[in-house]
Amino acid sequence: MNRPTFSDAHLAARAWFLERSVAAGFEARVDAAGNHSAVLPSRFAEAPTLLLGSHLDTVPNGGRFDGALGVVAALEVLRTTQDGHVDLPYTLEAIDFTDEEGTLVGLLGSRALAGALTPDVLRAPRGGHDALLHGLARAGLTATRLADARRDPRTIAGYLELHIEQGPVLENEHVDIGIVSTIVGSRSFNLTFKGTAGHAGTTPMDARRDAGLAAATFVVGVHETVLRDFPNCVATVGRVTFEPGAFNVIAGEAQVALEFRSADPSRLDALEDALVFRAREAETLGHTVEVEPVGRWEPVPLDTTVRTAIAHVAEALGLSTAELASGAGHDAQALAQITPSGMIFVPSVDGVSHQPGEQTAWDDCLNGANILLGTTLELAEVFAG
Amino acid sequence: MNRPTFSDAHLAARAWFLERSVAAGFEARVDAAGNHSAVLPSRFAEAPTLLLGSHLDTVPNGGRFDGALGVVAALEVLRTTQDGHVDLPYTLEAIDFTDEEGTLVGLLGSRALAGALTPDVLRAPRGGHDALLHGLARAGLTATRLADARRDPRTIAGYLELHIEQGPVLENEHVDIGIVSTIVGSRSFNLTFKGTAGHAGTTPMDARRDAGLAAATFVVGVHETVLRDFPNCVATVGRVTFEPGAFNVIAGEAQVALEFRSADPSRLDALEDALVFRAREAETLGHTVEVEPVGRWEPVPLDTTVRTAIAHVAEALGLSTAELASGAGHDAQALAQITPSGMIFVPSVDGVSHQPGEQTAWDDCLNGANILLGTTLELAEVFAG
Numbered sequence: 001m002n003r004p005t006f007s008d009a010h011l012a013a014r015a016w017f018l019e020r021s022v023a024a025g026f027e028a029r030v031d032a033a034g035n036h037s038a039v040l041p042s043r044f045a046e047a048p049t050l051l052l053g054s055h056l057d058t059v060p061n062g063g064r065f066d067g068a069l070g071v072v073a074a075l076e077v078l079r080t081t082q083d084g085h086v087d088l089p090y091t092l093e094a095i096d097f098t099d100e101e102g103t104l105v106g107l108l109g110s111r112a113l114a115g116a117l118t119p120d121v122l123r124a125p126r127g128g129h130d131a132l133l134h135g136l137a138r139a140g141l142t143a144t145r146l147a148d149a150r151r152d153p154r155t156i157a158g159y160l161e162l163h164i165e166q167g168p169v170l171e172n173e174h175v176d177i178g179i180v181s182t183i184v185g186s187r188s189f190n191l192t193f194k195g196t197a198g199h200a201g202t203t204p205m206d207a208r209r210d211a212g213l214a215a216a217t218f219v220v221g222v223h224e225t226v227l228r229d230f231p232n233c234v235a236t237v238g239r240v241t242f243e244p245g246a247f248n249v250i251a252g253e254a255q256v257a258l259e260f261r262s263a264d265p266s267r268l269d270a271l272e273d274a275l276v277f278r279a280r281e282a283e284t285l286g287h288t289v290e291v292e293p294v295g296r297w298e299p300v301p302l303d304t305t306v307r308t309a310i311a312h313v314a315e316a317l318g319l320s321t322a323e324l325a326s327g328a329g330h331d332a333q334a335l336a337q338i339t340p341s342g343m344i345f346v347p348s349v350d351g352v353s354h355q356p357g358e359q360t361a362w363d364d365c366l367n368g369a370n371i372l373l374g375t376t377l378e379l380a381e382v383f384a385g
Numbered sequence: 386m387n388r389p390t391f392s393d394a395h396l397a398a399r400a401w402f403l404e405r406s407v408a409a410g411f412e413a414r415v416d417a418a419g420n421h422s423a424v425l426p427s428r429f430a431e432a433p434t435l436l437l438g439s440h441l442d443t444v445p446n447g448g449r450f451d452g453a454l455g456v457v458a459a460l461e462v463l464r465t466t467q468d469g470h471v472d473l474p475y476t477l478e479a480i481d482f483t484d485e486e487g488t489l490v491g492l493l494g495s496r497a498l499a500g501a502l503t504p505d506v507l508r509a510p511r512g513g514h515d516a517l518l519h520g521l522a523r524a525g526l527t528a529t530r531l532a533d534a535r536r537d538p539r540t541i542a543g544y545l546e547l548h549i550e551q552g553p554v555l556e557n558e559h560v561d562i563g564i565v566s567t568i569v570g571s572r573s574f575n576l577t578f579k580g581t582a583g584h585a586g587t588t589p590m591d592a593r594r595d596a597g598l599a600a601a602t603f604v605v606g607v608h609e610t611v612l613r614d615f616p617n618c619v620a621t622v623g624r625v626t627f628e629p630g631a632f633n634v635i636a637g638e639a640q641v642a643l644e645f646r647s648a649d650p651s652r653l654d655a656l657e658d659a660l661v662f663r664a665r666e667a668e669t670l671g672h673t674v675e676v677e678p679v680g681r682w683e684p685v686p687l688d689t690t691v692r693t694a695i696a697h698v699a700e701a702l703g704l705s706t707a708e709l710a711s712g713a714g715h716d717a718q719a720l721a722q723i724t725p726s727g728m729i730f731v732p733s734v735d736g737v738s739h740q741p742g743e744q745t746a747w748d749d750c751l752n753g754a755n756i757l758l759g760t761t762l763e764l765a766e767v768f769a770g
Contacts, residue, residue: 060629061582102633126632167587184586188632197446197740200621201569201646201712202552205612207736212622213608219601227590236585237597239630242623244445247511247573247644247679248487248714249623249739259632261586294632327586329633351592354634355582 001068001356003058005103006135013056014139017071017096024079026094033112033149034098034139040078042091048157050088050379051339052077052372053095055331057103063358065365069346070162071096073369077376088380090157097331098139104132106295110331112149114338122146126188126294151338158306158379159335162344162372164360166328168351176319176367178345179310183326183333185268185299186261191218191279194288197244197252212242212251214282214289221278222258226271233267234327235260235275263299263325300333306342306375309382313374319367328353344371386453386741388443390488391520398441399524402456402481409464411479418497418534419483419524425463427476433542435475435761436724437462440485440494440716447486448743450750454731455547456481458754462761473765475542482716483524489517491680495716497534499723507531511573511679536723543691543764544720547729547757549745551713553736561704561752563730564695568711568718570653570684571646576603576664579673582629582637597627597636599667599674606663607643611656618652619712620645620660648684648710685718691727691760694767698759704752713738729756 003010014036018028021038029037041047054070074094081092098109105125111117122143125132136143165171170178195209219237226235236259242251256279260271279289307323314321326343335341346368349359388395399421403413406423414422426432439455459479466477483494490510496502507528510517521528550556555563580594604622611620621644627636641664645656664674692708699706711728720726731753734744 059631059634062634102631165587166584168592186586196737199551199713199738200623200644201571201619201714202550202736202738203619203712205608205619207553210608210621212625213604216601216604216622216625219598220605223590223595223598234586234588234590236595236633236635237601237627238585238632238634238636239627240597240601240625242625245624246444246487247623247642248621249444249447250621251623252740257632259585327588328584329586351587352581353584353587355637 001058001062001064002060003056004060005057005099005101006138010057011139014096017056020075025082026078031149032145033109034141035109035113035149036096038075038078038094040082040092042088044089047090048155049093050090050157050376051093051095051159051335052376053097053331054161054163055097055100057099057101059101059354061356062354063356065164065358065360066166066353067100069164069360069365069368073162073372076369077373080373081376086377089383092376100331102126104135107329107331107334109149110334112146113151114334115150116334116337117147124294153338156339157383158339159332159341160344160372160375161330161332162368163330164353165345165348166353167348169324170322170345170347171349171351173322175322177314177321177371179307179321179323180302180326180343180345181307181323182263182302183300183330184261184263185265186259186295186297186329187268187272187293188259188295190292190294191256191258192290193254193256193282195252198250200248200250203250208250209286210250211254211287214285214287215240215254215256218256218279218282222275225274225278229274230267230271233260233262233271235271261327265299297329297333300336302332302336302342303340305382306340306379309378310342310344310371310375313371313378317370317374319371342375344368344375386443386449387446388441389445390442390484390486391523395442396524399481402441405460409460410467411463416534417530418494419526420494420498420534421481423460423463423479425467425477427473429474432475433540434478435542435764436478436480436544436720437757437761438480438482438716439546439548440482442484442486442488444486444739446741447739448741450549450743450745451551451738452485454549454745454750454753458547458757461754462758465758466761471762474768477761485716487511489520492714492716492719494534495719497531498536499719500535501719501722502532509679538723541724542768543724544717544726545757545760546715546717547753548715549738550730550733551738552733554709555707555730555732556734556736558707560707562699562706562756564692564706564708565687565711565728565730566692566708567648567687568685568715569646569648570650571644571680571682571714572653572657572678573642573644573680575677575679576641576643577675578639578641578667580637583635585633585635588635593635594671595635596639596672599670599672600625600639600641603641603664603667607660610659610663614659615652615656618645618647618656620656646712650684682714682718685721687717687721687727688725690767691725691764694763695727695729695756695760698756698763702755702759704756727760729753729760
């Protein structure tokens with residue numbers, strides 16, 4: 001699956017979701033952030049909305065389940081509820097959030113809906129400003145109008161998201177359903193190492209200021225530091241670019257995309273200090289080092305009432321559960337700021353995600369969808385009580 | 386200067402050279418490899434041709450003197466010879482060789498002229514096959530016809546090339562003119578490290594096979610190995626690419642452009658062994674490593690008769706000289722295979738090249754052009770003798 005935000009494949013998947021929603025008899029809705037929804041209204045006037053959703057975009061060359069499972073399961077919950085003529089005290093809305101993965105910004109749609117898409121976020125978008133404007137234009141959207149997607153929290157009853165775990169815990173512990181306790185925090189940075197470009201044949205090794213070497217030394221240093229000093233944390237350099245980028249030119253500049261995560265806010269601070277320190281070691285060799293913050297997500301605990309409801313439903317269905325932190329970010333972390341939110345995880349084969357080998361067994365998909373449906377019904381009683 | 390082969394800027398520079406040639410009254414010539422020439426025919430029938438030349442393409446974001454100095458000086462030598470009504474025993478040809486720097490292939494035009502552009506070379510071009518076909522099409526050229534640019538060596542009297550040193554030796558030793566003894570050999574490789582792509586948040590550090598980390602470890606290892614074990618050799622990683630290349634995805638694949646050089650063929654063999662060994666260390670960590678040879682240039686000694694002629698001319702003009710090896714590759718190394726060839730170096734400020742700061746003083750440019758002219762005249766007597 002290669003559906004970066006607003007790529008042709010992503011636009012096609014988005015259109016497919018709306019078509020299926022309309023075909024099932026639901027009202028289709030598109031907001032100013034490009035979020036697509038299917039709406040099943042409550043018969044009670046002024047009823048708030050329970051959102052069920054996830055995202056249809058993928059990382060480049062990603063997998064089939066990350067995001068898409070939660071969107072199609074949400075739509076199926078609406079269809080099943082409609083078919084069963086169930087009266088709920090809330091309107092149900094299956095929602096496909098825009099740009100969860102961060103091709104452009106990250107959690108673009110869910111943050112817009114939660115009123116958290118500040119001008120600051122749009123000023124330094126993760127994929128660059130041109131990519132943002134170009135991408136939005138492809139979907140008929142406008143940067144200045146994105147924030148109009150904000151919803152009044154009083155109109156939202158809660159948020160549920162079914163998602164694959166994307167890690168190995170559930171599989172290793174033979175657990176059917178994960179109940180997310182916390183979504184880990186993460187920070188990302190663009191680092192730029194500047195040395196001196198030069199001729200690869202005529203510049204002696206000891207006279208070089210090779211920005212590529214400085215960047216490579218940093219990549220190795222990140223791995224060493226985290227393995228040694230930061231158990232239960234992760235740090236990743238997923239992209240490195242050398243400029244000008246030719247066989248016969250010593251790199252004058254190298255750019256490094258750094259990201260790290262922890263469930264503990266104080267560890268995030270310590271990680272940032274340690275990794276920026278490692279980057280600045282290149283300054284002792286005459287390089288310039290620029291550190292530009294790109295993304296910052298605090299750890300987000302999810303709603304305990306919703307977690308308890310998920311556990312009850314699983315128990316009733318005879319499925320085993322475990323509470324666990326999510327190492328991945330999710331739209332739920334934006335929604336949790338404004339409404340009781342919960343996440344249901346199903347196992348990932350070999351813990352693999354963000355690549356084509358991503359796999360979840362059909363029975364696990366079915367279990368997850370049933371828990372999503374059951375929790376939707378269960379919450380009606382909890383909220384009523 | 387940003388004139389990669391057949392970029393808009395390069396095509397404009399090429400057209401400019403032909404216009405200036407025609408404006409000066411010379412016959413303009415374009416061969417099947419896209420080499421552009423200005424020809425001043427000898428009045429002697431059947432006279433062979435003395436080629437004077439260099440190249441107008443640059444590395445990405447390169448300098449103003451690398452290549453261009455030799456082309457414009459060659460044209461000026463033709464103009465001066467014509468203005469002086471000098472009878473020479475050879476036709477003079479100022480030539481701008483195609484793709485010296487290797488955006489597409491490297492020494493594309495000079496090798497084609499020398500009959501050394503084998504199908505093997507075109508099968509794995511340095512810039513990739515698509516770039517080659519696309520680039521050639523932009524200049525109205527065809528890959529299958531490139532070899533038609535071959536000239537019969539019996540029609541060539543010799544080759545002279547004026548070029549900036551691109552290194553610090555002449556400046557450091559306060560020498561006016563460098564006479565190139567040998568052009569160092571070089572080898573280049575595309576290395577591919579394959580690990581496992583995965584989610585940057587959910588894959589524990591000790592469970593990763595991060596291809597980016599493997600590539601970075603190699604880059605650091607190359608520098609260590611060459612500094613420690615290979616004095617007077619250079620090795621460069623000028624480009625690294627991570628796939629898929631996102632903040633939140635562990636790299637599943639990393640590509641590394643490696644190049645190394647030495648004046649000594651046996652050191653090239655030893656360097657290749659040592660650096661491939663370092664790359665294969667990643668296999669012990671579960672990575673796959675692919676090593677694809679891209680370029681291979683044996684060290685090329687230049688013609689002693691021509692070197693002596695250059696030295697005589699410099700002495701007559703009161704300019705100091707030194708013999709030195711060229712750490713950079715040049716069209717002369719292709720020409721030296723078929724005809725007596727010589728290179729004249731002028732100093733580079735701070736030894737800097739392949740970047741915008743590249744500089745050579747005007748007086749040094751003038752000295753170089755006068756030596757090129759003088760050697761053109763001197764060789765007439767040497768060859769006659």
